[in-house]
Amino acid sequence: MTETTHATEVVENMLHALRDRNVDDAVALFDDRIVWHNVGLPKVRGRDRVGKFMEALAKPEWGFDVTIHNIAANGNIVLTERTDAIVYRRLRVEFWVCGTFELRDGKIAVWRDYGDPTNILKGFTKGAFRALVMLL
Numbered sequence: 447m448t449e450t451t452h453a454t455e456v457v458e459n460m461l462h463a464l465r466d467r468n469v470d471d472a473v474a475l476f477d478d479r480i481v482w483h484n485v486g487l488p489k490v491r492g493r494d495r496v497g498k499f500m501e502a503l504a505k506p507e508w509g510f511d512v513t514i515h516n517i518a519a520n521g522n523i524v525l526t527e528r529t530d531a532i533v534y535r536r537l538r539v540e541f542w543v544c545g546t547f548e549l550r551d552g553k554i555a556v557w558r559d560y561g562d563p564t565n566i567l568k569g570f571t572k573g574a575f576r577a578l579v580m581l582l
Contacts (some may be wrong), residue, residue, distance in 0.1 A: 449546040453519045457526065457547045460554060461512045467504040473497040477553040485560050496557075509533035509541075522549040530561075541566040 456475055463472035473493060482490040482499070490496050505509040511531035518525050524547040531540040541561055548556035 451519075452552065453522050453524050453547075453549050456518050456552060456554065457524045457545075458514065458517065461526075461528075464500060464503065464510050465512050467493060467509075469497065469500045472500055475554055477550050477555040480554055481526065481556050481558075481564070483556070483558045485558060486563070503539045507535050511538075523547070524549070536580055537574060538576065539566070539570045540572070541568075 449469075456575060460475040463475070464467070473496070476493045478493050479491070480496050481495055482496045490499060494544045502508060511533065513529045514526055515529065516525075516527040524545075526543075526545040526547070528543050528545065529540055530543050531538050533539075544560045546556070546558045546560075547554055
């Protein structure tokens with residue numbers, strides 16, 4: 447297996463573990479000193495702190511979904527184009543994300559996501575409308 451193939455598999459496995467509510471499996475793929483940065487928001491540093499955010503998405507009323515549209519790597523750097531969904535009860539907010547992952551010793555050391563606030567607002571609006579329609 448090449449370094450590039452391994453890097454993309456680590457990222458895919460982590461995102462799919464989060465989708466499947468296997469937080470321990472996802473967090474096991476993080477470097478101890480991981481930096482998670484949703485650009486425009488403060489950085490979250492350290493496996494334990496990032497793990498707490500991931501645990502919140504695995505609670506019964508919450509959820510996470512992901513569709514990876516494109517993934518590419520150059521050595522230990524992985525780029526993704528994906529649609530993420532944050533779910534809260536009946537509300538499902540889908541939005542486009544471009545992510546950059548930097549691996550160190552086979553673990554995710556940096557996870558940086560770029561999303562368009564307008565796209566996220568549209569996702570929230572569509573999700574709220576769908577949730578309202580389901581109530582009728």
